[in-house]
Amino acid sequence: xxxxxxxxxxxxxxxxxxxxxxxxxxxxxxxxxxxxxxxxxxxxxxxxxxxxxxxxxxxxxxxxxxxxxxxxxxxxxxxxxxxxxxxxxxxxxxxxxxxxxxxxxxxxxxxxxxxxxxxxxxxxxxxxxxxxxxxxxxxxxxxxxxxxxxxxxxxxxxxxxxxxxxxxxxxxxxxxxxxxxxxxxxxxxxxxxxxxxxxxxxxxxxxxxxxxxxxxxxxxxxxxxxxxxxxxxxxxxxxxxxxxxxxxxxxxxxxxxxxxxxxxxxxxxxxxxxxxxxxxxxxxxxxxxxxxxxxxxxxxxxxxxxxxxxxxxxxxxxxxxxxxxxxxxxxxxxxxxxxxxxxxxxxxxxxxxxxxxxxxxxxxxxxxxxxxxxxxxxxxxxxxxxxxxxxxxxxxxxxxxxxxxxxxxxxxxxxxxxxxxxxxxxxxxxxxxxxxxxxxxxxxxxxxxxx
Numbered sequence: 001x002x003x004x005x006x007x008x009x010x011x012x013x014x015x016x017x018x019x020x021x022x023x024x025x026x027x028x029x030x031x032x033x034x035x036x037x038x039x040x041x042x043x044x045x046x047x048x049x050x051x052x053x054x055x056x057x058x059x060x061x062x063x064x065x066x067x068x069x070x071x072x073x074x075x076x077x078x079x080x081x082x083x084x085x086x087x088x089x090x091x092x093x094x095x096x097x098x099x100x101x102x103x104x105x106x107x108x109x110x111x112x113x114x115x116x117x118x119x120x121x122x123x124x125x126x127x128x129x130x131x132x133x134x135x136x137x138x139x140x141x142x143x144x145x146x147x148x149x150x151x152x153x154x155x156x157x158x159x160x161x162x163x164x165x166x167x168x169x170x171x172x173x174x175x176x177x178x179x180x181x182x183x184x185x186x187x188x189x190x191x192x193x194x195x196x197x198x199x200x201x202x203x204x205x206x207x208x209x210x211x212x213x214x215x216x217x218x219x220x221x222x223x224x225x226x227x228x229x230x231x232x233x234x235x236x237x238x239x240x241x242x243x244x245x246x247x248x249x250x251x252x253x254x255x256x257x258x259x260x261x262x263x264x265x266x267x268x269x270x271x272x273x274x275x276x277x278x279x280x281x282x283x284x285x286x287x288x289x290x291x292x293x294x295x296x297x298x299x300x301x302x303x304x305x306x307x308x309x310x311x312x313x314x315x316x317x318x319x320x321x322x323x324x325x326x327x328x329x330x331x332x333x334x335x336x337x338x339x340x341x342x343x344x345x346x347x348x349x350x351x352x353x354x355x356x357x358x359x360x361x362x363x364x365x366x367x368x369x370x371x372x373x374x375x376x377x378x379x380x381x382x383x384x385x386x387x388x389x390x391x392x393x394x395x396x397x398x399x400x401x402x403x404x405x406x407x408x409x410x411x412x413x414x415x416x417x418x419x420x421x422x423x424x425x426x427x428x429x430x431x432x433x434x435x436x437x438x439x440x441x442x443x444x445x446x447x448x449x450x451x
Contacts, residue, residue, distance in 0.1 A: 003317070006347040007036050009382040012366075013346070014339055015044065016379050020368065020390035021335065022046045023450040028214050028223055028327050029057040033244030034339070035252070035320035043244055049211040049326070051223055060197065061211040062241040063324040064228075065309050066302030069240040070166050071250070072185055074116055074285025076173050078266050079188060085176050088113040092168060095175045099168065104149030112172065114155055115165040116284045117275045121153035125163050131305060136232030142167065159277035163237040170236025181236055192260060193249045198242040201235050202228045210241060211326045213306015226306035226328070238304060244322045251313045251320040254298075271298045271315070291337075293344040301332055308332040312340075319343070334393040341396040346381060365408065365427050369437045369445045376437065376445065385410060412440070 011034075018032060029047035033040060045057040080086045092099045092110050101107050106121060114120040126145045128137040137145075142164070153160055170181040177184050182200040190198055199206045207228060214223040231239035242250075253260045254267055262270075270284040281288040286298040289312075299312025308330030311322040323335050362380045368390065369376040377390035381401075389398040402410035402425070409426040420440040430436040430446070437445040 003347060004036050004039070004041070006382070007034070007319070007343060008041050010343055010346040011042050013377075013379040013381055013386060013388070014042065014342060016366075016368075016377055017338070017342070017388065017390055017395055018044075018046060018335070019450060020375075020377060021331065024391050025331065026217070027325060027330065029211060029325065030330070030335075031057065031059065031061075031063065031244045031322070031324040032335075032339070033248055033320075033322040034343075035248045037318045040245070040248060050225075051212070051214070052225065057211060057326075059243060059245065060209070062197065062199065062206070062209050062243060063211055063309060063326060064202070064213060064302070064304035064307040065240050065242050065247070065311075065324070066238040066304035066307060067163070068242075068247070068300045068302040068309060068311060069231075069236065069238050071285045071300050072189055072240060073166055073169050073173070073181075073236040074270065075189060075254075075261060076185060077112065077116065077169055078262055078270060078284065080173070080176055082262060082266050086112060086172070088116070092172065095172045096168065098143045099146055101147050101149050103147070104151050106151035106154055107146070107149075109155040112169070113274075113284070115162070115169050117282050118159050118161050118165065119156050119275055120151075120162060120165050121155050121157055121160060122150045122162050122165055123152055124161055126150065130232075130234065134227065134229040134305070136230065136234050139171070139233050142233060159275055159280050159282065163234060166237035167234050170233075173236070189250075189261060193246075193253055195242070195246040195249055198240060198246045201230045201232070201239040202241060203230060206241070213304070214327045215306060216329045217327075223327070229305075238302070244324060247311050247322045248320050251311065251322075254313055255318060255320075256315060291340060291344060293341075293348055295340065295344055297340065299336070303328070303332075310336045312336065314340075317347075331393070338393060338395055341394070342399070345396045345399060346386075360404070365435055367435075367447050368450060369447050371439075371443065371445045378437070387412075408435075 028051050031045045034042035045059055047057055049055045049057040049061045081088055089111050110120045130136045173181055173184055185200055210228055213226045215226050217223050256264045271286050272283055273281045273288050275282050289297045295314050297312045297314050301310040306328055307326055309324045310332040313320050321339060323332050362385050366378050366380055375391050377388050379386055385402045387400045388395040392398050400413055405411050409424055411424055412421055423440040426438045427435045434447045439445055
């Protein structure tokens with residue numbers, strides 16, 4: 001069976017799992033997109049752009065993508081490198097005369113590639129509390145901090161994430177191009193890709209286009225909206241806002257086989273592991289992850305007050321996945337990993353058989369079921385019925401592809417011993433016409449709906 005068809009067959013399961021996650025975790029809003037080969041096969045929004053006014057989320061609302069902005073900055077730097085306007089081995093001070101300090105000798109060793117890979121050793125955010133007080137530092141404050149010294153480690157000693165480092169890269173872009181960071185990114189990246197629903201920073205003219213972000217929610221407390229504030233001089237590290245469709249356009253340009261922004265040899269350099277520290281593996285702008293079924297994914301996450309996001313690219317399968325949420329503690333990593341592993345298991349595992357010519361209709365069996373001790377999500381994937389635990393952050397590990405016995409009776413597969421492999425489950429009509437699940441022990445599990 002064509003791989004893309006298998007991906008498409010998995011989408012109802014992804015959709016139902018996300019709906020339950022939204023329900024059980026009370027997430028205000030989310031947008032999820034999946035692109036395979038040459039097509040957006042999944043693009044859905046869930047929940048609200050604004051809870052207080054019950055404004056439903058649509059695909060046109062902007063999410064703060066925060067540190068995903070670093071991918072745009074890294075791409076811009078690599079364009080300048082490709083055009084021989086800079087070298088990655090150039091010292092930062094070659095372009096920024098103020099990047100020096102009598103109190104911090106380490107600064108003279110920092111090159112552009114150190115900033116790209118977070119190995120410069122400098123502080124993450126300096127000494128201004130801009131993410132909590134919502135007032136970004138101006139360039140004068142950044143220069144003053146640099147002169148006082150900003151190194152925490154020696155250059156190349158370790159991987160130390162630095163928003164300040166990417167803000168400095170933004171200043172290098174301005175120095176080399178004689179344009180503002182915003183002008184250069186708009187002209188050289190957003191316009192060529194047709195990213196008309198992406199902005200470099202929040203400001204009065206685009207504020208209404210943004211979804212409302214919400215802070216972390218304490219138990220039994222309401223969601224608290226977070227006021228939007230501009231990133232200012234931190235734009236190159238965390239300023240951009242975007243949508244699922246626009247981010248997919250950006251990642252399409254990062255796929256091999258086109259030179260819309262960069263030739264393949266530059267993209268390979270960006271996406272290969274340049275440095276690693278413990279489990280942290282970094283390219284140039286990208287992070288690099290390997291999944292159990294052998295997939296390599298390059299990605300970047302983002303966290304801005306009120307927002308969490310993550311997007312990534314699997315070159316082998318030509319698959320792009322975008323996860324956006326408008327809540328400060330959104331499950332961006334959990335959802336990205338869960339969707340990636342679910343798709344991988346369904347598409348690549350041998351237990352998933354090719355679709356039959358006549359696909360049985362199990363539609364009346366599918367849905368959410370709940371007992372006193374567990375939840376179950378039953379979903380049809382192609383010609384097969386599958387069961388997962390919808391509350392799990394790792395649904396692929398709970399996935400059972402049920403073997404059709406006869407009528408509405410199925411046999412659970414081998415695997416985990418606690419799933420009663422080889423035993424039968426069946427579905428019967430309940431008193432109100434809804435199906436009920438009869439488990440391995442003969443217990444009746446009721447079906448329910450989520451709002």
